[in-house]
Amino acid sequence: MGRTEYYHDPKPPKANTLIPACNLLVVNDANEILLQRRRDTGQWALPGGAQDIGETPAACAIRECLEETGIIAEITGFLGVYSNPDHIVAYTDGEIRQQYEVTYIGRPTGGEPTVNDEADGVRWVAPTDLSALDIHQSMHLQIGSYLTGTYPYLG
Known part of the structure; x- marks a missing residue:
């Protein structure tokens, strides 16, 4: 399923869903x-995705990390809640979602970086190398919160 992101766009489509998603900054x-480099946008991002019914946000972040990167991780902290009405994601199936992400901090406990159906690249990146990658602004905000120690972010 393809997607188009609108970030502080003056004329985005109107959102029709708000789905909790969980990320893990490992x-x-x-x-x-x-x-991970997302297949649907080609941009680098933290592993994460939609929370399932019956699942805690923490369990979702750990599951999505493993599914999208091959890395088994444990949570060590809470980065923040990132929900911006000016960040809209439109999917080809007609869903138009307002961003809502709960982001945790974690550390690896096993596994190896592995590409998959959702990510065509997975790698460890030094903070000094981040500027060389195509990373969406919403991900820069989350990574920046961690790197500057300005968390928990409750936006």
Whole structure:
């Protein structure tokens, strides 16, 4: 399913859903951040996705991390809630979603970076190398909150 993101766009489509999603910002012992390159946008992002009914936000973040990157992780902290009415994601099936993401901080406990149906690239990235990657502004905000220590973010 394709998607188009509208971020502070003057004329975005009107949202018709608000779905809780959970991300996991995983940091390894070398202080590198785990990122995946999304197949649907080509941009690098934190692993994350929609929360399932019967699942806690923390369990969702851990599950999505494993599914999207091959990395098993545990949660070590809470980064924030990121919900911006000016960040709209339109899907080809007609869903138009307002961003709503609960983001945790974690550390790897196993697994290896692995590409899959959702990510055509998975890698550990040093903070100094982030500017060389195509990363959506909403992800920059979350990563920046972590790197500057300005969390929990409750936007």
